Amino acid sequence: MSKCGCIDSLAVICGGFASLAVAAIIAEDRCLDRGGRVSESAWSCELAPGVIESIWGLLTPGLTAWAVIGAGVPVYFAVRALGRRRSIAHGNGHGHG
Numbered sequence: 001m002s003k004c005g006c007i008d009s010l011a012v013i014c015g016g017f018a019s020l021a022v023a024a025i026i027a028e029d030r031c032l033d034r035g036g037r038v039s040e041s042a043w044s045c046e047l048a049p050g051v052i053e054s055i056w057g058l059l060t061p062g063l064t065a066w067a068v069i070g071a072g073v074p075v076y077f078a079v080r081a082l083g084r085r086r087s088i089a090h091g092n093g094h095g096h097g
Contacts, residue, residue, distance in 0.1 A: 007083035015076030022071040026063050027055040034058075 028038045031045035
């Protein structure tokens with residue numbers, strides 16, 4: 001059978017969403033650490049009356065890398081392994097997604 005890449009695509013999407021979720025949690029924590037209040041509807045941090053900053057601006061490149069390495073990469077490999085295992089178990093090729 002031909003390789004469709006569907007499993008790899010799903011794994012990338014899941015890893016990306018996991019990275020975004022962890023990055024959002026880190027950014028929200030940084031907002032709260034600065035004495036701010038997080039607005040969930042606008043993805044912003046109100047630091048003082050009238051001072052509003054995007055929560056994404058609170059992330060450094062290093063923190064973003066930690067979110068990707070700590071959450072995105074492991075989720076990618078887990079989803080990829082589960083998908084390949086399921087593909088093999090259901091006889092859909094040789095586990096090549």
